[in-house]
Amino acid sequence: MALAKLGVVVLDCPEPRALAGFYAEVLGGTVEGEGDWVDLKVPGGPSLAFQAAPGHVPPKWPRSDRSQQFHLDLVVEDLDAAEKGVLALGAEPLDATDRTRTFRVYADPAGHPFCLCAC
Known part of the structure; x- marks a missing residue:
């Protein structure tokens, strides 16, 4: 319970x-x-x-001295389209260069890490 x-x-x-x-x-x-x-x-x-x-001091991914502490996984149908959208809104790519994976890592405008994840 x-x-x-x-x-x-x-x-x-x-x-x-x-x-x-x-x-x-x-x-x-x-x-x-x-x-x-x-x-x-x-x-x-x-x-x-x-x-x-x-x-507020934003985390730095993937550094242990400024740990991310948590992140959001956001499920999307089209990684490329979602990436284009979040970048236009001010997200910063942190680890989005490997196009073979089913996820990409970004920071929001305040520096919090989040992932776009393919369904």
Whole structure:
């Protein structure tokens, strides 16, 4: 028996509304709130929340001295099309050169790693 149920995944960042907007363009959904806490209500999935973190230092993938701590795996049907879209939204490629794999690694505009994964 579970002791709890996942409520929301929260990402620390310098600009919550801007990062929520990035993920809204990637995942769809509705951005709600202003200020230090902003929610992204994702259709058919768990919500993401974005919390202001003054002095936020983004992780560096794959360095152990600035560990990623977590990452999001985003499932897509077309890796090339999804890559084009996230790059246009401001994502930075971290490990996307090996086209034989079923995943590619990027950083969002606040530096959090995420993967685009083929279904």
